[in-house]
Amino acid sequence: AQKITQTQPGMFVQEKEAVTLDCTYDTSDPSYGLFWYKQPSSGEMIFLIYQGSYDQQNATEGRYSLNFQKARKSANLVISASQLGDSAMYFCAMSAGSYGQNFVFGPGTRLSVLP
Amino acid sequence: DTAVSQTPKYLVTQMGNDKSIKCEQNLGHDTMYWYKQDSKKFLKIMFSYNNKELIINETVPNRFSPKSPDKAHLNLHINSLELGDSAVYFCASSQLSGTAQDGYTFGSGTRLTVV
Numbered sequence: 611a612q613k614i615t616q617t618q619p620g621m622f623v624q625e626k627e628a629v630t631l632d633c634t635y636d637t638s639d640p641s642y643g644l645f646w647y648k649q650p651s652s653g654e655m656i657f658l659i660y661q662g663s664y665d666q667q668n669a670t671e672g673r674y675s676l677n678f679q680k681a682r683k684s685a686n687l688v689i690s691a692s693q694l695g696d697s698a699m700y701f702c703a704m705s706a707g708s709y710g711q712n713f714v715f716g717p718g719t720r721l722s723v724l725p
Numbered sequence: 726d727t728a729v730s731q732t733p734k735y736l737v738t739q740m741g742n743d744k745s746i747k748c749e750q751n752l753g754h755d756t757m758y759w760y761k762q763d764s765k766k767f768l769k770i771m772f773s774y775n776n777k778e779l780i781i782n783e784t785v786p787n788r789f790s791p792k793s794p795d796k797a798h799l800n801l802h803i804n805s806l807e808l809g810d811s812a813v814y815f816c817a818s819s820q821l822s823g824t825a826q827d828g829y830t831f832g833s834g835t836r837l838t839v840v
Contacts, residue, residue: 653834653836655831705819713819713829
């Protein structure tokens, strides 16, 4: 069975600084995908970034980068130059299974960006 | 154009009532999901349908019954609503394929409040 762990229930960061949100995962499938989603107070789930288990390079999307350490089974999200609008819940998720149909979320980390 | 649309966005109802939440996706995805997000923000999969066939049915009360008339729609019907059913319900869709890169797209959520 797949499992995602996010050990930081809440994080604070000063505006314009970088912050790392931790995520570790567990799966026996050799092929899997790792995702990060942002959920602002408005409630919608916003896709941020994806990393495939066979990808050689760490994924980047604008100010978001994923620090993928396969041997350690970690997929930390790095947000550079934090903005006030980054304050939200952040969920790490994993897709696994033969067709990627098993999609599980971690418990989330609430990020608060301070002015 | 909304990729995954859920209706209604808010639903307030009394205990014991029967209600439905509708979900439609226009992405051409072949797999659709229902997730429940509890008050602690934890997201848990409830059901997954691939081309109108049930492929994941997690342990949920049988008062919850998904209905998929076609692969673009996955509705959630709930009988005899209980206070503990109060949560945000998210519909999502993905393209079931050999890679998970195709991603998962979420609806905006339905906040169900049972009084």
